Amino acid sequence: MSCYTLFIINKAGGLIYKRDFSADAPKLSVNDQLRLVSTFHSMHAIAGRLSPVDPASGIDHIETNTFQLFCYQSLTGLKFLITSPAHTSGSLEHLLFKTYQLYSDFVLKNPFYELDMPIHCSQFDTNLDKLILGK
């Protein structure tokens, strides 16, 4: 499973987690990351409004000739984004869903983690590595 980067965005559009899973992932400065993620958050909301079909859910999948992006939004407003190489076949949405499960366990059950704040939970990192890199 090759992926570049995983992002987690909170309800307000702020970046709470970013993790690179490949050496090929683009290196972004912290400011760029924050800006990109809040731009995506706004695009997601606008896409929902633009849709001619009701009810609309925003952006699920972006495909370009250099990368693909998958997005899963939970009913609580949390967004999980993953970027992967352009030739990725099949959807990575199942990965995002498993990431949501890992989040509900290792992040939310940590009593010292404040909701909507940046995530610094080593167990979450370890289990994500196992999920995405398979190690």
Place this chain on the structure above:
Amino acid sequence: MSQQAKNLQRAGDIAFSKMEKVNSELLSLTYGAMVSQLVKEFEDAAEVSRQLEKMGYSIGQRLIDELLAKANVSACEDFKDTAQTIAKVGFKMFMGINASVANVNEEGTEFSLLLEDNPLNDFVELPEHLADLRYSCIYCGVIRGALEMVNMRVECSFAKDVLAGDDSTEIKVILVDKLEDEFPFKDA
């Protein structure tokens, strides 16, 4: 039971079977220790109930994501769906409690949850000076916190409690309003 309720019940049973189990007596003991500590600190039954509800609120805010991630449930269409999901999936998955929905009002903005049993109550007898204590008030907080994370503000209280001498346990949930976390799009 409607087809929807049957599906939710199956989802709840499946989710319950996948969760790691813990000894229910350990849970009853731990919860009891917590409540008696609160009673020592606050001494007033109403205040302890309030504290339990507040604790439940922070639990509920976190628990909702686990329910959505692990039980195979889709978005609820209306408040009645929400009621069934809480009863058949939520209570079953986290506490192994079989609950049902009753007394749904006409507009669909109120409902009651009837709990068949309540592991927290095992071995508990309320003394006279704490007769007003809502021992399982934590459930009210959990429901309130969880629903707030999915944009519903509710008021939640115990209508009947076996510890208070009633014949069953009933939690009343009233929808106050729906929160919209919309962007401030200015309409042209």
